[in-house]
Amino acid sequence: MFSIIQAAGWPIWPLIACSIVGLALIIERFLSLRAVRVAPPQLLDEAISVSRQAVPTAQVVQQLAGNSVLGELLAAGLRQLQHKPASTEAELRASLEAAGRFAAAKLEKYLGALATIASVAPLLGLLGTVVGMIDIFASQAGPGGLTPGGGNPEQLAHGISIALYSTAFGLVIAIPALMFWRYFRARNEAWLLQMEVAAERFAQHLLTLRRP
Numbered sequence: 001m002f003s004i005i006q007a008a009g010w011p012i013w014p015l016i017a018c019s020i021v022g023l024a025l026i027i028e029r030f031l032s033l034r035a036v037r038v039a040p041p042q043l044l045d046e047a048i049s050v051s052r053q054a055v056p057t058a059q060v061v062q063q064l065a066g067n068s069v070l071g072e073l074l075a076a077g078l079r080q081l082q083h084k085p086a087s088t089e090a091e092l093r094a095s096l097e098a099a100g101r102f103a104a105a106k107l108e109k110y111l112g113a114l115a116t117i118a119s120v121a122p123l124l125g126l127l128g129t130v131v132g133m134i135d136i137f138a139s140q141a142g143p144g145g146l147t148p149g150g151g152n153p154e155q156l157a158h159g160i161s162i163a164l165y166s167t168a169f170g171l172v173i174a175i176p177a178l179m180f181w182r183y184f185r186a187r188n189e190a191w192l193l194q195m196e197v198a199a200e201r202f203a204q205h206l207l208t209l210r211r212p
Contacts, residue, residue, distance in 0.1 A: 009128070009131065009132070009161070009162040009165075009166075010131075011124065011127055011128030011131050011132075011162060011166045012128065012165060012166060012169060014124050015121060015124050015125065015128070015166070015169045015170060015173055016169075018117050018120065018121050018124065018173055019169075019172075019173045021113070021117060022114060022117045022118075022121075022173060022176075022177045025110045025113055025114045025117075026114070026176075026177075026180050028110060029110060029111070029114070029180075029184050032109070033107070033184065033187055033188070033191070036068065037068055037069065038068055038069045038070065038107070038191050038195075039068060039069065039070040039191060039194055039195060039198070040067065040068055040070070040071075043067060043068065043070055043071060043074070044070070044074070044198045044201065044202065047064060047071075047074045047078075047202065048201075048202070048205050050064075051078060051205070051209060054209065055078055055081045055082055055085070055209055056078065058082065061075050061078045061079060061082065062075070064078070069103045069106055069107065069191075069195070070103070070195050070198060072099060072102070072103060073096065073099045073100060073103050073195055073198070073199055074198070074199075074202050075099075076095050076096060076098065076099030077092055077095055077096050077099075077199075077202055077203065077206045078206070079095070080092055080095040080206075081206060081209055081210065085210065086210060087210060089203075089207060092203055092206050092207065092210075093203055096199045096202070096203055100195065100196070100199060103192075103195060104188075104192055107188045107191055107192065108188060111181060111184055111185065111188075114177055114180065114181045114184070115177075115178075115181050117173065117174075117177045118174050118177035118178040118181055119174075121169075121170045121171075121173040121174035121177065122170045122171060122174045123170075124166070124170055125166045125167045125168070125169060125170015125171060125174075126166075126167070126170065127166070128162055128163065128165070128166020128167065128169075128170070129162075129163045129166050129167050131162055131163075131166070132159045132160060132161070132162030132163025132164070132166060133159065133163055134159070135159030135162060136159035136160060136163070137159075138159070
């Protein structure tokens with residue numbers, strides 16, 4: 001592996017950095033977008049059950065907020081009633097919508113960086129290809145300019161290695177990054193739809209807890 005890196009030359013190092021960062025982002029998103037971290041299946045029913053008779057205590061609401069992304073969304077509605085028991089329907093929905101925007105931002109976290117890696121990696125590979133082509137032409141240049149059949153075979157081979165390895169590495173990094181970016185985007189859209197439905201159901205429940 002190290003011999004390949006040596007053959008690819010310095011343009012390979014930015015690509016290696018991109019691959020490490022991209023892999024870290026993919027692992028982080030896989031861990032963060034699990035159901036237990038985003039929207040546990042029974043959480044909505046449990047939140048409704050706990051608050052069926054009245055708004056729960058601040059400690060219970062805090063535990064709900066720390067449970068998951070959906071928990072933070074539901075806790076925002078309960079906090080609205082804690083601060084203003086006679087909240088109107090518009091105020092309750094506004095608090096849930098604001099929390100929903102924060103939830104969406106949390107789900108989208110780092111996806112912009114992953115998309116950037118998917119876009120930049122082929123360009124870095126192209127840069128390496130250009131550097132390799134420059135080495136190839138330099139290897140054929142003599143004192144009077146280009147000298148076909150003369151030149152430096154070692155420099156020629158090095159230039160070819162840079163060009164080919166850089167292009168290959170750029171594509172190897174960009175293709176998985178793009179695939180995972182699209183996968184996470186689709187997964188986020190599914191989570192957001194699920195939380196939107198849950199927020200609507202919870203809003204109807206909160207309306208029954210209001211005090212005149």
